[in-house]
Amino acid sequence: MPKLIKNGALESDHWTILKEATGPEVLQATLNKNFVVPLKFWKTYNQEITEYSGETAIWLESDETVQDIGSELHNFALIALNFPSFTDGRSYSNARELREHFQYKGEIRAIGEVLRDQLFYMSRCGFDAFAIRHDQNPEACLKAFSDFSTGYQATIAEPEPLFRRR
Amino acid sequence: MYQYNQYDHKMLAERVAQFRDQTSRYIDGKLNEAEFLPLRLQNGLYVQRLAPMLRIAIPYGLLSSRQLRKLAFIARHYDKGYGHFTTRQNIQFNWPELKDAPDILAHLAEVEMHAIQTSGNCIRNTTTDQFAGVAIDELEDSRPYCEIIRQWSTFHPEFAYLPRKFKIAVCGTVVDQAATQVHDIGVYLVRSHSHKVGFRILAGGGLGRTPMIGQEVFDFVEQKHLLTALEAILRVYNRQGRRDNKYKARIKILVKETGIEKFRKDVLEEWQRIKEGAQTLTDEEIQRCKSFFTEPSYLERQDSPNELIQALKSEPLFLKWYERNVRPHKQSGYAIVTVALKETGTAPGDITDTQLDYIADLSDEYSFGEIRVSHRQNVVLADVEQAQLYNLWQRLQRQSLANDNLGLLTDIICCPGGDFCALANAKSIPIAEAIQRRFDDHSELLDINEITINISGCMNACGHHHVGNIGILGVDKKGAEFYQISLGGSSQNDASLTKVLGPAFAEEEIPSVIEKIIDVYKNNRVEHEVFLDTYRRIGLEPFKDKIYAQAD
Numbered sequence: 001m002p003k004l005i006k007n008g009a010l011e012s013d014h015w016t017i018l019k020e021a022t023g024p025e026v027l028q029a030t031l032n033k034n035f036v037v038p039l040k041f042w043k044t045y046n047q048e049i050t051e052y053s054g055e056t057a058i059w060l061e062s063d064e065t066v067q068d069i070g071s072e073l074h075n076f077a078l079i080a081l082n083f084p085s086f087t088d089g090r091s092y093s094n095a096r097e098l099r100e101h102f103q104y105k106g107e108i109r110a111i112g113e114v115l116r117d118q119l120f121y122m123s124r125c126g127f128d129a130f131a132i133r134h135d136q137n138p139e140a141c142l143k144a145f146s147d148f149s150t151g152y153q154a155t156i157a158e159p160e161p162l163f164r165r166r
Numbered sequence: 167m168y169q170y171n172q173y174d175h176k177m178l179a180e181r182v183a184q185f186r187d188q189t190s191r192y193i194d195g196k197l198n199e200a201e202f203l204p205l206r207l208q209n210g211l212y213v214q215r216l217a218p219m220l221r222i223a224i225p226y227g228l229l230s231s232r233q234l235r236k237l238a239f240i241a242r243h244y245d246k247g248y249g250h251f252t253t254r255q256n257i258q259f260n261w262p263e264l265k266d267a268p269d270i271l272a273h274l275a276e277v278e279m280h281a282i283q284t285s286g287n288c289i290r291n292t293t294t295d296q297f298a299g300v301a302i303d304e305l306e307d308s309r310p311y312c313e314i315i316r317q318w319s320t321f322h323p324e325f326a327y328l329p330r331k332f333k334i335a336v337c338g339t340v341v342d343q344a345a346t347q348v349h350d351i352g353v354y355l356v357r358s359h360s361h362k363v364g365f366r367i368l369a370g371g372g373l374g375r376t377p378m379i380g381q382e383v384f385d386f387v388e389q390k391h392l393l394t395a396l397e398a399i400l401r402v403y404n405r406q407g408r409r410d411n412k413y414k415a416r417i418k419i420l421v422k423e424t425g426i427e428k429f430r431k432d433v434l435e436e437w438q439r440i441k442e443g444a445q446t447l448t449d450e451e452i453q454r455c456k457s458f459f460t461e462p463s464y465l466e467r468q469d470s471p472n473e474l475i476q477a478l479k480s481e482p483l484f485l486k487w488y489e490r491n492v493r494p495h496k497q498s499g500y501a502i503v504t505v506a507l508k509e510t511g512t513a514p515g516d517i518t519d520t521q522l523d524y525i526a527d528l529s530d531e532y533s534f535g536e537i538r539v540s541h542r543q544n545v546v547l548a549d550v551e552q553a554q555l556y557n558l559w560q561r562l563q564r565q566s567l568a569n570d571n572l573g574l575l576t577d578i579i580c581c582p583g584g585d586f587c588a589l590a591n592a593k594s595i596p597i598a599e600a601i602q603r604r605f606d607d608h609s610e611l612l613d614i615n616e617i618t619i620n621i622s623g624c625m626n627a628c629g630h631h632h633v634g635n636i637g638i639l640g641v642d643k644k645g646a647e648f649y650q651i652s653l654g655g656s657s658q659n660d661a662s663l664t665k666v667l668g669p670a671f672a673e674e675e676i677p678s679v680i681e682k683i684i685d686v687y688k689n690n691r692v693e694h695e696v697f698l699d700t701y702r703r704i705g706l707e708p709f710k711d712k713i714y715a716q717a718d
Binding site for chain 2: 065086087088089090092093094096100101115117118120121122124125147148149150151152153154155159160161162163164166
């Protein structure tokens with residue numbers, strides 16, 4: 001079970017991430033659980049998901065874009081973005097687009113290869129929850145958010161770039 | 167030059183602390199090799215053949231004498247007494263210990279220097295014309311915009327894990343000295359119809375495997391929109407750039423495969439969303455950055471003072487050096503001096519700790535304490551009084567720094583190659599030396615006139631071989647080192663990529679092959695035609711015929 005950091009603290013997780021899902025029967029088996037399902041699965045079984053599960057959320061692979069979801073994205077309390085490898089930087093742009101362009105206010109969770117040394121940049125791009133990889137030291141990870149006191153750019157964490165704040 | 171304030175200092179200190187922690191976790195085995203790799207790369211550390219190599223950023227090639235002395239100190243204490251200036255206006259040290267890297271970075275931070283993003287799949291050091299601010303053909307000084315880009319790209323959280331490395335060059339002059347068209351993004355300062363200075367922006371240029379010349383994405387971007395325009399390009403690239411194949415991951419492949427029309431459309435769509443956002447530059451910020459690049463306190467001086475005229479008449483060696491290494495300056499009575507680091511027997515771009523200190527002293531005495539590095543691996547003193555040129559030349563001679571081969575055949579661009587670099591297929595430094603030894607007659611060099619030879623030890627093209635008038639590429643042929651020769655490249659306004667001459671040659675054949683190429687040029691040139699113009703007129707065939715016919 002990966003450990004979860006949310007809003008700068010360790011938290012217990014009441015979501016179950018469905019890595020792969022072939023059909024709605026997986027949901028039927030565990031009624032009323034809160035599932036984070038793959039985007040494609042949600043698109044195909046929208047109806048069944050609403051019927052069987054408790055609260056539903058979705059997760060996106062790094063090559064999927066949030067534009068695929070449309071206005072419905074605001075119904076999700078949580079959107080998770082996957083890092084299939086920690087060197088795959090696409091989810092940084094996806095998080096940013098969710099916040100900046102789609103004005104998404106819910107939780108954006110980093111899942112997959114989520115490691116201590118990338119947490120700071122993730123947080124600046126709009127991630128506010130981090131399912132850190134099982135081998136990561138949670139205390140060390142909590143420190144990552146103060147690696148830097150500020151940054152040059154306009155980001156989600158600091159909407160004004162440094163040149164407007166100097 | 168740009169001066170850090172408390173924010174810049176604090177972030178840099180935080181970076182040093184961060185990397186110190188990362189390095190100690192790696193040494194303690196808490197961070198594995200693969201996870202440490204991008205972290206050390208983004209702090210300039212490669213693991214090379216013999217030792218780690220540390221690449222230090224020289225933002226847009228500009229250094230103060232104080233910074234140069236710090237580099238001399240590092241060369242002396244952490245290296246074997248020398249450094250190597252690169253084609254990206256950076257400096258590399260070949261012999262530091264990994265455990266010392268955090269200390270070296272702390273030393274650098276004291277003088278507002280660092281090794282941030284000098285490697286890795288992120289936005290690298292922004293480069294520009296080494297004559298920025300003093301060139302006679304300049305539209306506007308490019309350095310304030312380079313500094314704006316430097317700050318925006320430093321620790322950019324969204325673009326630290328791009329598909330591949332990303333290089334930006336800015337050009338503010340009529341004659342492009344910055345190889346702008348072969349960068350991932352090339353920014354040209356241009357004037358609009360209403361005479362406002364803005365930017366023409368290209369994307370998709372690059373050397374390495376599959377070299378390409380950049381294509382226009384924006385014909386004119388207002389100054390305030392510079393960063394949003396760049397950000398739009400980067401975001402499209404970050405999402406769409408290929409990640410399945412390292413060799414197809416540069417933006418040039420994306421632009422080619424997508425087609426410039428579609429790529430431009432995607433960028434414009436992204437740009438519309440962010441164009442007036444917080445990243446839009448303010449007049450205050452542009453003025454603030456410009457305020458760091460004001461003119462030094464030039465004295466009222468006339469061009470061609472008596473001291474200079476007399477020295478040129480009485481000292482033929484000085485005259486030779488003057489004709490090659492001194493360029494006109496926008497300020498009357500001043501000149502731009504290039505110190506060619508192309509002494510035969512020394513690797514191109516290499517410089518000793520003593521020479522670094524020495525140039526620092528000379529810059530204080532003769533050039534307002536500033537030094538520039540060119541992408542052709544030479545050093546520039548940009549603001550020298552013409553009346554002082556003779557004195558300066560005499561001083562340069564004492565440290566073997568008065569080479570008078572600037573722009574000539576022996577002013578070779580050369581990567582560290584197989585002697586140092588773990589990526590190289592073949593050595594490149596001995597090739598440069600062999601050519602320099604063959605062409606050791608200055609009057610012959612002057613007769614051959616302007617020509618560029620660029621040597622890379624592998625496809626990654628750090629030696630810019632695709633844009634040399636003569637390009638030499640080290641290749642591996644069943645374990646043996648061979649060299650492929652190509653002709654006709656240029657990195658200037660008329661940028662072109664070289665064409666391969668034919669089958670590769672063994673190391674010992676290279677000087678005589680270059681000789682034959684030069685013979686063909688000499689036999690075909692008309693009047694004062696330089697090599698590139700002759701080549702463009704007669705094409706590859708006459709060269710092929712001469713070289714391969716005789717080999718049969």
